[in-house]
Amino acid sequence: MTSTSRLDLVEHGGWVTARLSPATGRRLAESGVVEVRPDPYDATSWDVRALGKVGAVRIAGVDVSVAPKLPVRRLFFLVGYAADPTRGWHTDEEPVDTGSHEGLVPALAHAFERLADRALRQGLLQGYRTVEDALPVVRGRVCTTEQMQRRYGSPFPVEVTYDDFTADIPENQLLRAAAERLLRLPRIPVAVRHRLLRLVTRLTDASPLVAGRPLPQWRPSRLNHRYHAPCRFAELILDGTSVEHRRGGVRVDGFLFDLAKVFEDFVSTALTQALRAYGGHCRTQARHYLDEASDILMKPDLVHYSDDGVPRAVVDAKYKAERPAGFPGGDLYQMLAYCTALGLPTGHLVYAKGNEPQVRHTIRGAGTVIVQHALELDEEPARVLEEVARVAACLAVPIPNEPCSSDARVTGVITQRTPSLVSSTRALA
Structure with missing residues (x-):
């Protein structure tokens, strides 16, 4: 067969x-x-x-x-918001365009090509790049030390360094590399593939990236504003979520999203934004230790601190409930350890709705309360962020003995203390 x-x-x-x-x-x-x-x-x-x-x-x-079980647009919203909570993948004209493609990879390729094409409509972005070279004429500044060491007193060629105004800058290098990576993926529609090839042709002045080297660093600014969305998209395609490596003796070529990481990044970023209204500050993956000897390291997804550095709340995001054999409450045990080490009476687990119900547990003998929140991801972006705001209010203004996110008093707190957050998210819908 x-x-x-x-x-x-x-x-x-x-x-x-x-x-x-x-x-x-x-x-x-x-x-x-x-x-x-x-x-x-x-x-x-x-x-x-x-x-x-x-x-x-x-x-x-x-x-x-x-x-994914989620619609592709919803998945892109989660990833885009984590990358840039003020705009996500949105541009001044319209949200990211996934076309009519239902598959993740075709939609990803289409969306990137549309974003990059929009950025290049005004021509290639150019910038200054420092170049060190050996030339037959003097340009810029002569590198005297290099000239003596490499040329042994010979006047030509001249070792110089100068600033060149060129299109060979990190932004264009990222766009070219991402387009070339997408062209190597399976199941890219023919029409999208042709547009990606034209994009690569337009970016021939940008140097190709060398495999194994770090991605070129770029800095968002007013001058490269039109490149912000496509560059972030390009980094997504080229970084660790893009797969081209050997696992053991097996070569894996393609593109993957780790949904657990996507959900964790989104929850951490969205809660950090929502908690700004309550003062203090947040840290993701903060290092804490469970034991006195500091041998057992813990890194909760998010810890909210007061202005003087005292932990106020701890959060762990779980896309899927952890139920290893013999330990059906693995997530609860982990959160109990966080609360114990941080001296907190309450801990918060945030799940994707459908993977775990919304309940609260009071730990016998300790009195610690662990609250399980559930976010419905298959909703409009504004609605999802409103749910995040309710979770943030529960963290900042805990209400004893009642589920937080469904309580009317929490909704009142949100209306009074975070009106700008809730209203501004409607623009992302």
Whole structure:
């Protein structure tokens, strides 16, 4: 029977049976992208299901596509808000355009190409770049030390350094590299592929990036304002969420979102914004220790501190409830440890709605309260951020013995203390 060359899966969906050689099945299992189990009675039959990563990759000759349960636009909102809470992926004209594409990778390629094309309509951005070179004529400043060390007294060529006004700047380098990376991904529509090729042609003055080196650094400013959204999108495509590496002995090529990381970043960023109305400051992944000897390191997703540095509240974002065998309340145990180490009476777990109910637990013998909040992500952006504001109010103004985010008094607190946050989010819908 013909081996399977394409797998279409859904995030945390059911098992799909595929015809794979034993070697291919083992490579899929080793990739860590999907969960794989062999059929005990048929060496060429394997059951495959997706885990918490979505996107498209090619592993051992098999094209694996994992679709998110969330609509693509909602996923892009979460990622974009975490990258820039003031604008997300929005531009002055309109929100990010995903076209009519339902698949994540086609929509991603379409959206990036549209953003980059809009940025380049006024021509390539140019800037000054410091260049060190050996020239037959003097340009800029002569590097006397380098001239003596490299030329041994010979007058030519001249070692010089000068500022060159050029299009070969980090912003254009990022756009070119992202377009070239997208062209290597599977399932890019033909029309989008052609537009990406034209984009690369327009960016030929920008140097290609060298594999393995850090991404070029750029700084948002008034001068490169039109490049802000496409550059952030390009970094998303090129950074750790973009997969092109070997895991063990298995090469994985493609693009993946880790939904747990996406949700964690969104919750941390959105709560940090919402808590500004209550004073103090927030830190993500703050380092704390559970034991007196400082051997057991803990890094909660978000800790809210008072102005004098005393912890006020602790939050951990969980896209999916952790239920390892034998420890059905793993998330609760972890939060109890955070509260104990930080000396807090209440801890907060924030889940994606549908993965865990909204309840509160009072720990016997300790009195510590752990509140589980649930965010409905498949809502308009303004509505999602209103729910985040309710969670923030619960953190800042706790109400004893009642669920926070559904309480009428919390809604009143939001209206009085965070009106600008709630009203400004409507523009993102």
